[in-house]
Amino acid sequence: MEREILQQLPKVELHCHLDGSLSQKLLQKLAQQEGLPQALVKEAVVPENCESLADYLRCFDVVLPLLQTAENLTLAAIDVIEQAASENICYLEIRFAPELHREKGLSLAEVITAVAAGVKQGEALFDIHVNLLICGMRHHEAAVNQAVFQAAADSAKEKVVGVDFAGDEANYPPAEFGIFLAFAKQHNLQITLHAGECGCPRNVVESIQLGAKRIGHGVAIKDDLAAQNFCREQQVLIELCPTSNLQTKAVASIADYPFRQFFDSGLLCSINTDNRGVSQTNLTQEYQFLVEHFALTQAEMQQLNLQALTHSFADEAVKKELAEKITQGYQV
């Protein structure tokens, strides 16, 4: 499949971080506006010699100071939606950690409202449906995460459909977050969790036992057949992010990337960018990677996008509408 065709085919993306997905154009504009040097913007992109998740996460130190006002958060959401719409993503879930955007005094509710305002504007401007996921951060204090999840529950009308925990997986296993996930379930928030990004298949299993319907990354289960069986039994979808996983060394090499292993064995998976800006990628490029290295076919791409839609946190009416759109889009 040629890149142009890949770009035009309708797609669904479920794992996309707001702060990591800003375009260079918006980063430059915000840096100028905040009086920060333009050279800094280059540091918001993953270095070629990236050796670890820690190296990768350093890029966010550059971006976050630019996302501390309601206006900038709204612009950021519109910017990510514009990028997604330009490659015919018809359904997108954007995730962000509200607590990271409070350095200039915004409340959690104000952060969420500002991002949601960008989503509403983006949906009005482009042919796309967008929902939001609220991330707790694993290393934050329990009281902070409690407040974040409360704010998520209070924002159900603000496009917030689910929650996630991001951050340091190695030092903070999923069990510590059970109390917040129980709270989320009580408030009808759906759960996806970053797990199995850093060589710990047990975290994937525990996350599912705590109520996760989807797993972010999950590549650590590639050598753990029992964990894979559990995912299949539970009908949990793995949100794969190939470029990001290779950059952070979650997977050592392209040959080790478990796409074929997962997909061909009936594990539910979807393809995602994780961080468009930091990783310098887009969803078309992620599919191109699979075509080039794993001989992905158009029929398989359709299947990946339909199962992403089925396991998305969109409401049933949106799922029905977009399933038809996707099926039609792949008929040509």
Ligand SMILES: [Zn+2]
């Ligand atoms: Zn992620």
